[in-house]
Amino acid sequence: MIAFIARRLGISVFVLLAATIIIYVMTALSGDPLADLRQEQGPDREEKMRVRSERMNLDVPIPVRYLQWLGGLLSGDLGVNREGQSVAIILGNALSATLQLVVAATVMAMLIGITVGIISALRQYSGFDYTVTFMAFIAFSLPLFWLAVMLKQYIAIEFNTWLRDPVIDPPVIVVVSLISGLTWGALTVGTQKARLTSFAIGAAVAAVFLTFLSATRWFADPGLGTVVIGLLAFGTAVGVTALFAGLQYRGPLYAALAAAGVGTALSAVMPGLLVDPTWLELFGLLLLTVAVCVGLGYALGGLQRRQAVTASVLTGVVTAGLIFMDALLNAFSAYSRRMRGRPIATIGSNTPNFRGDFWQLTLDSATHLLLPTMALILISLATYTRYSRASMLEVMNQDYVRTARAKGLPERTVIVKHAFRNGMIPITTLIAFDFAGVIGGAVVTESVFGWKGMGNMFLEGLRTVDPAPVMAFFIVTGGAIVICNMLADILYAYLDPRIRLS
Incomplete structure (x- = not known):
């Protein structure tokens, strides 16, 4: 393993070195960095040109400039841009903004896409499978800039206007209820009668739920409450136990239910304790939650302690997330009033000069992240859905899966322990490239939503013929690609014991 990592890093260093030469030379030859100053008519034009020339070392040949930049890089100095600003500071701000934007969107796209793809594979040629395939191809075909503009119009502008009187129209309730019924009917396995029953129940529950939200004007002052948190927590406990242990074992189920x-x-007392917390305090509470859930799993798990700990911890983390979401939603009404009834933002990463408590500041960041995150998720979702579906279908037809079924193993065990793990091996490559790619920024998304991230820094460096920011961008993205690919290779060996990195 160590020899593999050392060999891969050695080769990657030489590849990155060769690539930096090409990128630096191409950027330096792409235009005149003094073009804007040559057009000035002021008396200090020559002095400004002299200062910029000295700052960018324009008086020496390009190969010498590259060696000077490389020497600074090896000493930990990324240099300055043509305006004299530290590239390290610019890079730090841009990387922070990009990670804030794309990491959440990428993780959510992976989780949702892989889950939907697996379910689609298990329901091959069903109505759900055809619907997912159709929607995936539509999402994959949508131009990102057009999708971003549509989200601005209908999820921000129109939704902000609707929040003044948040009443759901009956036709909307009917359409959404029918979609909900069709979804549950497609997911149901069994006879036609069972599917029709699922359709009717799903549609009726959705209609009652939406009617309740409309009648109580929930969107004007949202919140979950202890009852809803309890229902979702206990539902999570049952679902997690069924997935990781099976409901026939009492120990894991009792541990998960205890955590819920x-x-x-x-949840009834936490809002009074979390008036204005910090992220460090919340992280400490999360660690405490995990510790308590581990204790519950060991105490109640019996012979299935490992599965009980997993079910208990996942249930506890989800419940903690619900409590956090409830506190966040409770602050929405006050935040909306401070935003003059326009809480969903359309541009930028935060509201300039906005001050508030922890929850209002978090809401401000969340509302600015909402639209670009939705755009990135919708575009990436199709890729993960199709890849995971194809990979899962290939694995389900393998001999060892048929052997597992022939041995009489439960279908849950066949899917989770045999098919899923091997089905994720091809997806690992896609995840590695996607993570490495998003580090470089979502250029189109950042441009549409006015996000000052890595993509904006790269484009600005190219536009102004400034190699220093461009090279900083390349070093970060190139390094991310090398590291993510190496992690993917290591993960291969974990997922499939037949693979040996040596």
Whole structure:
């Protein structure tokens, strides 16, 4: 393993070195960095040109300039841009903005896309499978700039206007209820009668739920409350136990239900304790939650302690997330009033000069992240859905899966322990490239939503013929690609014991 990593890093260093030469030379030859100053008519034009020339070392040949930049890089100095600003500071701000924008969107696209793809594979040629395939191809074909503009218009501008009187029209309730019924009917396995029953129940529950939200004007002053948190927590406990242990084992189910019960009880008192917390305090509470859930798993798990700990911890983390979301939603009404009834932002990463408590500041960041995150998720979702579906279908037809079924193993065990793990091996490559790619920034998304991230820094460096920011961008993205690919290779060996990196 160590020899593999050392060999891969050695080769990658030489590849990156060769690439930096090409990128630096192409950027330096792409235009005149003094073009804007040559057009000035002021008396200090010559002095400005002299200062910029000295700052960018324009009086020496390009190969010498590259060696000077490389020497600074090896000493930890990324240099300055043509305006004299530190590239390290610019890079830090841009990388922080980009990670804030794309990491959440990428992780959510992976989780949702892989989950939907696996379900689609297990329901091959069903109505759900055809619908997912159709929607995936539509999402994949949408131009990102057009999708971003549509999100601005209908998820921000129109939604902000609707929030003044958040009443859901009956036709909308009918359409959404029918879609919900069709979704549950397509997911149901069994006879036609069972599917029709699922359709009717799904449509009726959605209609009642939407009617309740409309009648109570929930969107004007949202919140979950202890009852909803409890229902979702106990539902999570049952679902997680069924997935990771099976409902026939009492120990894991009791541990998960205990975690849900403790979390629900705490949800009634936590809002009074989390008036204005910090992220460090919340992280400490999360660690405490995990520790308590591990204890519950060991105490109640019996012979299935490992599965009980997993089910208990996942249930506890989800319940903690629900409590956090409830506190965040409770602050929405006050935040909306401060935004003059326009809480969903359309541009930038935050509201200039906005001051507030922890929850209002978090809401401000979340509302600015909402639209670009949705755009990135919708575009990436199709790729993960199709890849995971194809990979899962290929694995499900393998001999070892048929052998596992022939041995009489439960279908849950066949899917989770045999098919899923091997089905994720091809997806690992896609995840590695996607993570490495998003580090470089979502150029189109950043441009449409006015996000000052890595993509904006790269484009600005190219536009102004300034190699220093461009090279900083390339070093970060190139390094991310090398590291992510190496992690993918290591993950291959974990997922498939037949693979040996040596």
